[in-house]
Amino acid sequence: MITGLNHITLAVLELERSLHFYQHLLGFKGHVKWQNGAYLSAGDLWLCLSVDEPCPKTDYSHIALSVESGTFHQVCERLKAHPVVQWKNNSSEGESLYLLDPDGHKLEVHVGSLASRLNALKSHPYQGLEWL
16 A cells, blocks of 8 residues: 655756755755765655656646745745746646746645645535545
């Protein structure tokens, strides 16, 4: 039985550029790096950056990162002060900023939780919504 998300590995073209983005702009904690990769964390999330040829997708797949509501605007201002690309405008519950990392991986900085999303669906259900 699956107990949770273990880690996320992202292919990155330039390790130092990605380390700077994830550590200095997003606030990940760096643990170790080597010639072809690095391990970082944010809360319980373990992130591996692996030097490889990134292959960004054009679909809606993305990684959402949690941020406290009291710091959301500060985080957004810090990100917007750097050359980050927004790939979508928020249209769902909770505050979100959708951005691309230096290799085109789709990220979302989000205020909210599964509980807050489910609560919002009670008053604004998606088309064809069924409760499981």
